[in-house]
Amino acid sequence: MADSDHSSSDGLSVDSRDTSQDSKLDFSEDEETLITRMYNLVGERWTLIAGRIPGRTAEEIEKYWTSRYSTSQ
Template identity: 85%
Template sequence: MDYTNADTSAHSQERNNQNTEEYFSDDEKKLITRMYKLVGERWSLIAGRIPGRTAEQIEKYWTSRNSGTTN
């Protein structure tokens, strides 16, 4: 039996899980916080101010950092 595909699939899934924890610079974090206070959950508008970031990345970052808190 060939386990190569199963191993590759598991490794790929692990990489995807690690990628959900995106790295954001301190400047990006500060800008996201300031923009969120100004415009709320308008992720595409916030992402438009940060080159190379998508609305989905911004939203995922925000919800992972602020889940369970009230703003």
């Protein structure tokens, strides 16, 4: 019985890893608004902005911002 439980949890971990990577860049509307407002106030201080959004890292915020508002044209 333990073997069948182990194999099913193994499949779940692979699936959850897949979705967690996608959800990292899925920001709620409130988060997007807060990021925009904070960016307008403090600029590219990603650590400061991430400190206002629980569960988000500065790297995630910066990646979101650059993918959304890239100015490298």
